[in-house]
Amino acid sequence: MDKMLELFGRDLSVINLGLEGFGDALTAQGVDVVQMDWRPPAGGRPELIELLDQLEEA
Amino acid sequence: MGAIEEANAKAVDILLAAKPVLRGIGVAGDEIPGMTKQKILHAGPPVTWDRMCGPMRGAVIGALIYEAMAGSREEAEELAASGQITYEPCHHSQAVGPMAGVVSASMPVWILENETYKNRAYCTLNEGLGKVLRYGALGDEVIDRLRWMERTLAPTLARALDAHGDVDLRSMIAQALEMGDEGHNRNRAGTSLLIRTLAPSIVSSAESRSAASEVLAFLTSNDHFFLNLSMPAAKCSLDPAADVPGSTLVSAMSRNGTDFGIRVSGLGSRWFTAPAPKVDGLYFPGFGGEDANPDIGDSVICETAGFGGFAMASAPAIVQFVGGTVDFALNSTREMYEITLAEHAFYRMPILDFRGTPTGIDLRRVVETQIPPVVNTGIAHREPGIGQVGAGLVKPPMKCFEDALRAFAEERSS
Amino acid sequence: MKKILIKPGVYYDSVKLLLLSKETGERAGIRRAMVAMATATNLEILSRLGWSAEDAGGAGDNDLLIAVEAEDGAVLDSTFEWLEGRLKQRASAAAAAYRPRTLRRAIQDHPSANLVQISIPGAYAFREAKRALEGGRHVMLFSDNVPVDEEVALKDLAAERGLLLMGPDCGTAILNGVCLGFANVVPRGPVGIVAASGTGAQEVSALLARLGVGVSQVIGTGGRDLSGDVDGRMMRLGLRALREDPGTRVVVLVSKPPEPKVGEKILAEAQAAGKPVVVNFLGEDPDRISGGNIRGARTLEEAAHLAFRSVTGRDETAEILGPCACATLEERSKFKAGQRYLRGLFVGGTLADEAMLMLKDSLGTLHSNGPVAGCLPLRDAGRSTGHTVLDLGADEFTVGRAHPMIDPTLRNLRIVEEARDPEVAVLLLDVVLGYGSHPDPAGETAGAVEQARAAAEADGRWLAVVASVCGTEGDPQDLKEQEIALGRAGVRVFASNAEACRFCAALLPGGADG
Numbered sequence: 001m002d003k004m005l006e007l008f009g010r011d012l013s014v015i016n017l018g019l020e021g022f023g024d025a026l027t028a029q030g031v032d033v034v035q036m037d038w039r040p041p042a043g044g045r046p047e048l049i050e051l052l053d054q055l056e057e058a
Numbered sequence: 059m060g061a062i063e064e065a066n067a068k069a070v071d072i073l074l075a076a077k078p079v080l081r082g083i084g085v086a087g088d089e090i091p092g093m094t095k096q097k098i099l100h101a102g103p104p105v106t107w108d109r110m111c112g113p114m115r116g117a118v119i120g121a122l123i124y125e126a127m128a129g130s131r132e133e134a135e136e137l138a139a140s141g142q143i144t145y146e147p148c149h150h151s152q153a154v155g156p157m158a159g160v161v162s163a164s165m166p167v168w169i170l171e172n173e174t175y176k177n178r179a180y181c182t183l184n185e186g187l188g189k190v191l192r193y194g195a196l197g198d199e200v201i202d203r204l205r206w207m208e209r210t211l212a213p214t215l216a217r218a219l220d221a222h223g224d225v226d227l228r229s230m231i232a233q234a235l236e237m238g239d240e241g242h243n244r245n246r247a248g249t250s251l252l253i254r255t256l257a258p259s260i261v262s263s264a265e266s267r268s269a270a271s272e273v274l275a276f277l278t279s280n281d282h283f284f285l286n287l288s289m290p291a292a293k294c295s296l297d298p299a300a301d302v303p304g305s306t307l308v309s310a311m312s313r314n315g316t317d318f319g320i321r322v323s324g325l326g327s328r329w330f331t332a333p334a335p336k337v338d339g340l341y342f343p344g345f346g347g348e349d350a351n352p353d354i355g356d357s358v359i360c361e362t363a364g365f366g367g368f369a370m371a372s373a374p375a376i377v378q379f380v381g382g383t384v385d386f387a388l389n390s391t392r393e394m395y396e397i398t399l400a401e402h403a404f405y406r407m408p409i410l411d412f413r414g415t416p417t418g419i420d421l422r423r424v425v426e427t428q429i430p431p432v433v434n435t436g437i438a439h440r441e442p443g444i445g446q447v448g449a450g451l452v453k454p455p456m457k458c459f460e461d462a463l464r465a466f467a468e469e470r471s472s
Numbered sequence: 473m474k475k476i477l478i479k480p481g482v483y484y485d486s487v488k489l490l491l492l493s494k495e496t497g498e499r500a501g502i503r504r505a506m507v508a509m510a511t512a513t514n515l516e517i518l519s520r521l522g523w524s525a526e527d528a529g530g531a532g533d534n535d536l537l538i539a540v541e542a543e544d545g546a547v548l549d550s551t552f553e554w555l556e557g558r559l560k561q562r563a564s565a566a567a568a569a570y571r572p573r574t575l576r577r578a579i580q581d582h583p584s585a586n587l588v589q590i591s592i593p594g595a596y597a598f599r600e601a602k603r604a605l606e607g608g609r610h611v612m613l614f615s616d617n618v619p620v621d622e623e624v625a626l627k628d629l630a631a632e633r634g635l636l637l638m639g640p641d642c643g644t645a646i647l648n649g650v651c652l653g654f655a656n657v658v659p660r661g662p663v664g665i666v667a668a669s670g671t672g673a674q675e676v677s678a679l680l681a682r683l684g685v686g687v688s689q690v691i692g693t694g695g696r697d698l699s700g701d702v703d704g705r706m707m708r709l710g711l712r713a714l715r716e717d718p719g720t721r722v723v724v725l726v727s728k729p730p731e732p733k734v735g736e737k738i739l740a741e742a743q744a745a746g747k748p749v750v751v752n753f754l755g756e757d758p759d760r761i762s763g764g765n766i767r768g769a770r771t772l773e774e775a776a777h778l779a780f781r782s783v784t785g786r787d788e789t790a791e792i793l794g795p796c797a798c799a800t801l802e803e804r805s806k807f808k809a810g811q812r813y814l815r816g817l818f819v820g821g822t823l824a825d826e827a828m829l830m831l832k833d834s835l836g837t838l839h840s841n842g843p844v845a846g847c848l849p850l851r852d853a854g855r856s857t858g859h860t861v862l863d864l865g866a867d868e869f870t871v872g873r874a875h876p877m878i879d880p881t882l883r884n885l886r887i888v889e890e891a892r893d894p895e896v897a898v899l900l901l902d903v904v905l906g907y908g909s910h911p912d913p914a915g916e917t918a919g920a921v922e923q924a925r926a927a928a929e930a931d932g933r934w935l936a937v938v939a940s941v942c943g944t945e946g947d948p949q950d951l952k953e954q955e956i957a958l959g960r961a962g963v964r965v966f967a968s969n970a971e972a973c974r975f976c977a978a979l980l981p982g983g984a985d986g
Contacts, residue, residue: 003634004713007586007610008689012650015578017600018591018614022653025907026589028948031650034582037571040596041426048460051467052426053599055062055306188513340490343506343517378491392570396577427573 062324062422065304069323070399070418073307073363076295077173080225080287083183083216087163090151090180094163095125099148101159101356102314103329107139111315111351116194116442117158118143123196124204125162131196149310150327152297153180154289154356156282157192157438158315165204166212168287170227172294179294183207183215184286186279187446194442206272214273218259225255227291232404234284235365235415240373241288242357242366243434243449248284253277289356292363301326306466307399308419311362311431311454315354315438320458322421322466330462332455337437339450351440353452358433364402364417367432367451368394372407376434376449390432391416397423397431421466424459475548476527478510479536489536492558499554501547502540507555510537575600579607589652590615590639597640598622605629605637612652613639613694620701623694627705636713637706642692643670643908646677653692654877654908657946661686663779664720666710668693668727671820672752672772674906674942675969676724679776681944682967685783688719698730698738708741715745722782723749724775728825729756742766748782750775754822755829755844771826773970799964800978806934811897814976815890816861817883819876820942823902823969824863830973835859835980842866856890861900877909884920891924891935898936899924900976902969905943905954914941914954918961925962936979937963940972 013032016023026033042048059067087093098118100110110118119134122143128134137143148155155161167180185203189195219225230251237247257274264270277283300309305323312319317331334352341347360366370377371391374384388409394416395401401414419431430453437448489507496505504521508514510531518528523539531537538555542548572578579585588604590597594617604611605626613626618640630637638645638652644667645652649660656674658681665687667673677687691713693706707725714720723745730738730753742749743764750767751758752775758768767782769775781787814835818824825844832838832846839860841853850860853868862869864876864883876883883901890896899921903913910916921937928935939958943951958965966972 001634001713001716003608003610004636004709005716007636008648008713008717008719010586010648012587012648013582013585015572015575015582015585015588015604015609016591017575017578017588021908022589022591022614025651029650029907032585034578034585035569035571036575036578037573038575038592038600039428039573040593041599042460043428048425048463049599051463052422054467055422055463055470057060340494342490343493343508344520389570393573396573423574429573 061304062306065302065324066307066399066418066420069299069302069305069307072175072299072302073295073418074400074403075174076228076298078179078227078291078294079171079173080219080227081169081171082219083166083212084169085163086161086165086167086180086182089167089169090153090161092151094144095127096142097144097146097163098122099146099151099153099155099159099161100314101148101155101157101354102312103149103317103319103331104147105145105314105316107145109316111354112440112442113192113194113351113354113438114158114160114315116196117160117191118145120191120194120196120200121160121162121165124191124201125164147312147314148356149293149312149321151180152178152293154293154312154359155182155192156184156285156289156357157355157436158194159356160191164208166208168290170287170290170294172298175298177294177297179290179297181286181290181293183211184280184283186276187282189443189445193438193445195445196443200443210269211273211276214260214264214269215256217263217265218256221263222256222259225252227287228404230255231288231291231365232406235369235372235405236408238373238375240366240369240376240434242285242360243436244373244376245284245288246281248288249277249281252284252287285357288365289359292359292365293356295363296359299323304470306421308362308421308424308431311358312356313353313358315351318353318455318458320454320462322462325462325465325469328465330458330465332457332461335452335455337435337448337450337452339437339448341437341448342446345439345447349439349441349447351438353435354438355435357435358431358454361431361433362419364398364415365405367434368398368417369405369407369415370432370434371410393429394432396427397429421459421462425456425463428456430454430456473543473545473548474523474539474541475552476523476540477538477552478529478531479538480531482536492555495558496540496551496555499551501543502551503543504539504541505551506537506539508537509533510535575603575607579604579609586610587612587647594618594640598626601626601637602629605633605635608633608635610636611638612645612692613637613642614653615639616641620696620699623696623702624705627702631705631709636691636710638692639694641696642694644673644690645692646687646690648689651907654904654906655690656681656906656942656944657948658944659686659946660688662688662719662721662783663724664688664714664717664722665690665724665726666693666707666714667691667725668695668697668707669754669822671902671904671942672726672754672822674820674904675772675823676726676752676776676779678906678942678944679773679968680779681946683776683780685780688717689714698727698734700731700734704730704734704738707738711738711741711745711749715747721747722779723747724779725749725751725753726772726775726822727753728822729753739766750778750782754825771830771968771970772822773968776968800975803934803936803964803979807897807936808894808933810895811933812980813893813895814859814861814898814900814980815856815896816900817886817890818861818863818902819865819883819904820902821863821865823940823942824861826969827900827973828861830970831859831861831977834977841868856893862886877904877913880910880913880916880920884916887917887920888924888927891928894931894933896935898938898976898979900972901937901939901963903939903941903943903954903958905941905947905949905951907948909949911949912954913949914957918957918963921961921963937961938966938972938976938979939963940966940969942969
């Protein structure tokens with residue numbers, strides 16, 4: 001709960017992971033936004049993504 | 059903290075704590091562990107004679123002639139293919155070599171030591187540009203120069219080092235990075251700093267005035283002289299961080315002109331290879347893509363240790379080779395933070411507010427992001443003995459990293 | 473034709489010169505080119521290219537050498553001119569900010585970021601959202617096609633950390649007055665909204681704004697939050713947060729009817745809120761819900777009105793915007809015999825649902841591509857039959873297309889198509905403004921309506937077009953201009969979907985046979 005209430009009292013600072021339009025809309029509203037250049041992990045190959053997830057848990 | 063994270067923290071800490079120092083010059087046969095007259099070391103992962111590329115074959119032949127084990131090119135070729143010569147990666151003997159990276163027993167070698175962990179690394183001295191052994195040239199001028207290096211250059215430098223004492227290479231590389239070098243494909247500042255550091259001792263300790271002046275002229279004529287120190291500096295920094303169980307730190311990257319190979323700390327001495335790629339670059343007047351040899355040399359050890367292409371932000375001039383801009387150089391470095399575990403404590407980049415270079419490649423991050431380590435390198439002519447024909451960017455093959463990742467996961471589960 | 477030029481004492485970096493050589497050599501009409509410092513090596517190369525040492529006239533290391541061989545003199549001269557220009561140029565660096573490739577990096581480099589907005593394909597959304605939550609950041613998850621078990625895992629993780637996980641399939645949120653996704657610009661005020669419906673949240677907040685009441689927070693939960701599996705996790709968490717939030721005096725909950733057990737949990741939570749809670753579970757009987765501090769609302773419009781009343785103590789029953797009863801008679805008088813059906817073409821799924829609920833009793837049989845209880849499914853979503861209400865944002869309409877709120881093309885076409893049907897009397901539309909929406913939804917719609925009208929008129933028919941505009945003064949689109957544009961196309965404009973529906977019901981009394 002505290003974290004949400006904390007958020008309500010602060011300026012929003014956003015990391016935009018995906019559609020650029022959303023990032024632009026935030027910029028238009030004067031909000032700090034970091035636009036990411038996201039691509040599917042491991043070129044989108046499920047076998048490798050699974051291995052990566054396994055090795056992440058470790 | 060998970061087991062892999064812990065292992066990586068340990069491995070990268072070892073890497074960051076390295077202090078490469080130049081101790082002296084010796085002879086390969088005396089200094090390099092396991093070196094014999096019958097053994098020839100080469101750049102890259104293991105490769106047999108029949109698979110060697112043109113420049114490497116040329117270098118092998120030239121070395122056999124230099125060692126007086128063969129009297130002619132034909133004799134040398136026969137000997138090279140006979141099975142009597144043992145070929146081994148420099149990497150397996152604590153050494154590294156640029157381009158063909160051929161080392162034979164009589165060659166003088168730099169002796170470096172990682173002061174923190176006391177391990178050593180070796181590298182031959184850089185011959186210069188054009189028709190040189192590392193590009194596969196083997197004519198009289200090459201052999202003559204090698205002999206001059208053995209008889210005049212090395213001894214003169216050895217005396218100078220005796221007089222001067224150790225050279226702190228970590229400090230020198232750090233300074234070079236602040237002067238527009240990146241330590242792999244741009245070494246002008248490092249070479250200048252080395253000359254400046256040793257010149258007084260060269261002059262005061264040389265056997266003769268002509269020896270001193272020949273040596274100084276030689277050093278001054280070759281912008282890449284420092285490469286043969288930055289490479290073993292990287293090597294001796296990384297070797298103690300190899301073989302940390304459970305670590306996904308990339309402990310070596312290298313090419314032999316046929317294959318590109320990597321090693322991973324948690325996977326010990328296994329090489330993961332793929333065909334060496336072509337360099338995407340700019341060619342010197344008169345040459346083009348069809349002349350290029352696939353990527354070759356141990357020099358990509360620099361990137362593995364956190365400088366070279368990873369410090370491109372500090373050496374923006376070299377990106378013009380691919381029509382790049384300063385921003386390209388900055389972003390190339392910035393991208394490397396996505397795939398590395400830490401920032402270097404000593405190698406810093408003024409233009410990025412003295413941020414430490416991206417150091418310690420994490421195998422997992424490379425596969426996840428599909429961002430290959432960025433490498434800026436020279437292009438060798440595929441015919442032996444012609445020399446450098448251009449320079450540019452090369453991407454280590456993703457296959458190496460993906461194969462290694464699968465192997466790592468497999469080992470963990472067993 | 474050849475020319476060689478030496479520029480004494482002019483130095484350029486060898487790399488820059490190599491690039492220039494290459495560029496020059498690639499120009500039309502150029503056979504060979506070399507731009508380099510006149511070092512011994514380069515002079516050697518020069519001779520191999522067909523010039524002689526004398527040509528270089530004693531030039532040395534510190535002199536720039538330009539040698540060009542061209543097809544003719546004109547090309548040669550223009551090339552040298554061009555080269556002069558290039559040598560003077562300095563690479564202009566348009567400083568573009570670095571875009572992180574991994575969330576790990578983004579969070580490390582921007583530690584002050586407190587929210588991660590995720591709109592990537594659903595298959596990858598879980599990994600990133602999980603990372604964001606583990607990194608201590610709130611998440612707005614716009615992505616859909618996220619498996620329900622992943623949604624549950626994310627919401628449990630979020631609850632553990634006390635963080636927001638708005639989504640998946642959350643299109644609307646307003647936090648601290650900032651529009652996230654598709655949202656209208658509304659003033660700050662005391663009404664907090666937790667919504668499992670995007671356009672539902674938009675309609676309520678926009679109506680409140682028109683009534684002069686502002687919004688504290690609009691927390692989106694994603695469309696599936698109130699299902700049995702997800703158990704209303706985020707709505708309950710959001711409700712709790714607004715309960716604690718001193719900036720919120722009245723809470724509004726918006727959703728399709730929840731799973732009964734889930735509904736109970738939510739209402740229990742609402743009862744403990746300690747503030748008035750207005751509940752619009754679309755299709756739920758409001759009287760069943762109302763009691764204590766809870767007020768059930770039958771429509772989104774009513775939810776806004778009830779919240780208004782809670783805040784101001786006043787009743788708002790007058791229509792905010794819209795024509796009087798005589799207008800309905802006027803429209804009806806123009807229909808040709810045989811015109812009897814309504815076609816609702818909606819971009820907002822919730823608004824389509826609300827329309828169905830409001831109209832099914834008065835109109836009788838209603839078809840839809842997403843029918844609510846009491847309505848019939850369309851056999852073919854591409855062919856309306858009888859009274860039909862369509863959700864054009866549904867999957868079957870958005871294959872290979874952007875959502876109709878962003879790309880009006882499909883609805884424009886459908887408007888014209890429906891008008892060809894001689895039995896169609898009324899078109900009912902929603903025009904949604906705000907961030908995320910098309911820059912000129914009304915203009916697009918008006919254009920299609922005019923086309924449709926022309927076709928109907930040619931056949932002696934009158935098309936009644938009714939639209940609600942979900943928008944506010946603060947929206948990027950000009951609200952007044954949007955309403956005027958619609959009016960010019962003869963569209964009857966209302967501020968709420970409910971009102972638009974009541975008007976339609978009045979236009980087609982007596983429940984014409986479906």
